[in-house]
Amino acid sequence: MSRKVLITGGTGMIGTRLAEMLIDAGYEVALLSRTPGSGRYRSFRWDPLAGTIDEAAVPYADYIINLAGSSVSDGKWTQERKREILSSRLAGTQLVAKQLAKDNHHVRAFLSASAIGIYGDRDDQLVNEETLPAADDFLAEVCRQWEAAAQSVATHDNIRTAIIRIGIVLSPEGGALVPLARTVKLMAGAPLGSGKQFMSWIHLDDLCRLFIQALEDAQWKGTYNAVAPNPVTNQEFTETLADVLHRPLVLPKVPEFGLKLMMGEMSEIVLASQRVSAEKVLRTGFTFEHPQLRGALKSFYGEE
Numbered sequence: 001m002s003r004k005v006l007i008t009g010g011t012g013m014i015g016t017r018l019a020e021m022l023i024d025a026g027y028e029v030a031l032l033s034r035t036p037g038s039g040r041y042r043s044f045r046w047d048p049l050a051g052t053i054d055e056a057a058v059p060y061a062d063y064i065i066n067l068a069g070s071s072v073s074d075g076k077w078t079q080e081r082k083r084e085i086l087s088s089r090l091a092g093t094q095l096v097a098k099q100l101a102k103d104n105h106h107v108r109a110f111l112s113a114s115a116i117g118i119y120g121d122r123d124d125q126l127v128n129e130e131t132l133p134a135a136d137d138f139l140a141e142v143c144r145q146w147e148a149a150a151q152s153v154a155t156h157d158n159i160r161t162a163i164i165r166i167g168i169v170l171s172p173e174g175g176a177l178v179p180l181a182r183t184v185k186l187m188a189g190a191p192l193g194s195g196k197q198f199m200s201w202i203h204l205d206d207l208c209r210l211f212i213q214a215l216e217d218a219q220w221k222g223t224y225n226a227v228a229p230n231p232v233t234n235q236e237f238t239e240t241l242a243d244v245l246h247r248p249l250v251l252p253k254v255p256e257f258g259l260k261l262m263m264g265e266m267s268e269i270v271l272a273s274q275r276v277s278a279e280k281v282l283r284t285g286f287t288f289e290h291p292q293l294r295g296a297l298k299s300f301y302g303e304e
């Protein structure tokens with residue numbers, strides 16, 4: 001059976017590693033990109049904001065993994081940035097959904113990214129896929145609309161649809177860990193705000209393995225949290241990172257008001273507490289290679 005996977009936003013941090021792991025697992029990979037042709041994979045052009053897409057892209061695929069979206073941590077959240085963060089996800093997902101509504105393709109499964117930001121700020125409440133999304137913060141609203149656009153694909157009986165709510169992805173190549181590790185290495189690391197906020201993280205390779213399992217296993221349908229089974233507080237995260245990097249933590253906590261002053265509304269990213277359950281994913285039989293934070297961090301920095 002043909003095993004062709006089209007990845008939207010596949011040039012990003014997650015897509016790059018996912019494409020490698022898909023190739024290793026015997027899949028063919030193509031990317032749907034605003035700037036196709038520069039990498040090692042076949043790629044198709046689209047521009048979600050302009051509403052244009054190469055008509056050959058969706059008919060190429062047996063599976064689609066939808067990752068595209070403008071970075072949430074790339075510059076202060078001005079009104080314009082917020083519009084781009086939302087509309088890049090919404091327009092991209094709607095454009096793919098529109099192509100999937102046609103009958104000129106053979107796509108069997110559609111996996112669409114979302115984020116645990118959908119739960120908002122929950123203190124130490126353990127949230128699962130049944131927990132209602134938060135009503136009052138920006139990222140939660142983005143995720144709610146992003147998921148609603150992806151859900152429209154689930155109405156096609158022949159396309160199995162799963163929404164993957166991604167936690168804080170750990171990789172030494174990009175994402176949240178890079179600036180955190182840099183400050184700790186410079187002995188400028190410190191817990192942020194109260195330090196009590198929960199961080200539900202996942203090792204990049206576990207996330208990619210989870211996506212591959214969700215492609216292959218027909219039971220994956222609906223919404224799943226992609227987080228390791230052991231979320232930690234920001235304080236514990238910072239202390240474990242410092243320990244793995246063999247650096248002392250000498251500075252006091254960074255006060256919440258300072259972060260708000262520096263980052264504005266974007267401080268939501270580091271201050272919101274999300275203690276997210278991995279139970280549903282574990283019940284599918286998925287096993288994490290890196291269930292504990294220390295082991296995950298050692299896989300990156302073990303020799304330092």
Ligand SMILES: NC(=O)c1ccc[n+]([C@@H]2O[C@H](COP(=O)([O-])OP(=O)(O)OC[C@H]3O[C@@H](n4cnc5c(N)ncnc54)[C@H](OP(=O)(O)O)[C@@H]3O)[C@@H](O)[C@H]2O)c1
Pocket residue numbers: 008009010011012013014015032033034035048049067068069070071072084088089092113114115116166167168169170175176
């Ligand atoms: N990394 C995390 O910790 C994390 C956590 C939760 C959720 N997620 C979600 O998972 C997805 C992938 O994450 P990532 O870390 O791999 O992101 P990333 O490195 O920022 O890559 C995202 C990709 O989306 C495309 N893109 C960027 N701006 C766009 C725009 N305005 N319109 C359309 N496409 C655009 C780009 O591909 P082209 O330039 O090729 O078009 C880019 O390579 C994102 O949607 C993100 O929100 C990530």
